[in-house]
Every structure is written in structure tokens, then in C-alpha cells.
Amino acid sequence: MNVITTFRDRQYKKRVTYERKLLRELSLNEIKTEFQRLFFPFFQYSLLYQDEIQDTCIDIAIEAFLLGGEHSKFAYHGESLESIKDRSAPTEKRLADTLFEYWQFWSYTPDQVLESLHMCCDAYVQRWWREGFEKGQRRYRMRLH
Template identity: 50%
Template sequence: MNVITTFKEKHRKKQMKFEKRVLMEISLEEITKDIQKIFSPFFSTSILYKGDIENLCIDIAIEAYLLGAEFSKFSYYGETIGQVRDRSYTFEQALIEALFDYWLFWKSSNQSSEESIYTGCEAFVNKWWMEGFQNGVKRHRLRLH
């Protein structure tokens, strides 16, 4: 008797395998340094503990990294980086908005810093998306996908 598997199960297993291999090349130290570099001015105004905010930032960085690595396959097939960014725009914006909303919820109320927090969130997600994208392109060129 044969085991019946669906396309979704097979696709999910393949995706998990790809994500595990890609995540081996990311460094938590590099992420925490980036968090300190971008968000250090805002840590003094946040109500929540710094460690909790850092944990969410690490989660968002990993998600953005995986998103960039996943969409890098389109570059391998001939699309420009602009076209690839357009494809992933809604997913990337969702990550930026999630991080920004978290910062707004836990920081003290100061209207002047909201724009700079959004810019920081955008730069943070864009940087880690690009890291994942470049790593994914490299993996596709070396046929490691």
C-alpha cells in the first residue's frame, strides 16, 4: 500500500528544508548589533524591557531574511531586484507595520519620534530582506537550493 501525500505537504517539507539550510548562515550577534545600531535612541523611551523588544526585532529580522531568501529565486530566473522587491512588497510592508506597531504600543507617547521609528523599522526590515536576498541568490548560483 502506498502512502498518499498531497502537494501542499510536499511543498511545505521542501520549504522547511530550504529555510533550515538558509538559517544556518545567519548570525544572531549580527542581528543584535544591528538592533543596537538602529534602535538604540528609542530604547530609553520604551516602557517595556529592552530584551523583549530585542526578541521581537530578532523574530522580524529572521522573517525578513527568510522572505528575501525565498524571493531570490525570481532573480535567478532573470528578474531585476526592483521587480523582485515589487513582488514581495506586501509581505515586507506587513513586517514593517508589525514592528512599528509593536514599538508604538510600548513606547511612551511622543509624536515627534513616530516618523523616525517608522524609518528605523523600514531600514531594519529592508536590510535583513536584502541580506536574505543576497544569500539566496548566492545559494541559487551555487545550486545549493
């Protein structure tokens, strides 16, 4: 007796397997270090403890990393980096805005500092997207996908 699976089930399992393999190359210490480096100036405005904000930033970093890894397959097939960035821009913007709104909600940041906070959130998401993209590209080149 054969087991019948749908295309969506198979596609989902394949994606989860790829994400698990890709996450093995992600260092939690590296994420924490980058978090400290970028967001240290904004801790003075925070209403939460650093650990709570750090947990959310780690979640966003992992999502951006997986997004970059997911889009690395397009580079393997010959697409340019600019078109890949255009393809993932809405999701990247959503991640950066989510992080910014989280910071904005849990802090009493003055209006003068909000612009630099938003730029830091964008840079944070961009950095982890790029990291995931490079790791995913390396996996595709080595045919480990």
C-alpha cells in the same frame, strides 16, 4: 506499499527544508548588533526592557530574512530586482508596520520621534530582506537549494 503524499505536503516539506538550510547562514550576533545600532536612540522611550523588544525585533528580522531568501529564486530565473521588490513589498510593509506598532504600543514616544522610528523599522526590515535575498541568491547560484 507506496505512501501517497499530496503536492501541498511535498511543497511544504521542501520549503521548510530550504528555510532550515538558509537559517544556518544567519548570525544571531549580527542581528543583535544591528538592533543595537538602529534602535538605541529609542530605548529611552521604551516601557519594556531591552530584551523583550530585542526578541520581537529578532523575530521580525528572521521573517524578513526568510522572505528575502524565498524571493531570491526569482532573481535566479532572470527577474529584475525592482520587480522582485514590488512582488514582496506588501509583506515587507506588513513586517515593518508590525514592528512599528509594537514599538509604538510599548513606548511613550513623542509624535516628533514617531516618523524616525517608522523609518528605522523600515530600514531594519529592508536590511534583513536584502541579507536573506543575497544569501538565497548565493545558494541558488551554487545550486544548494
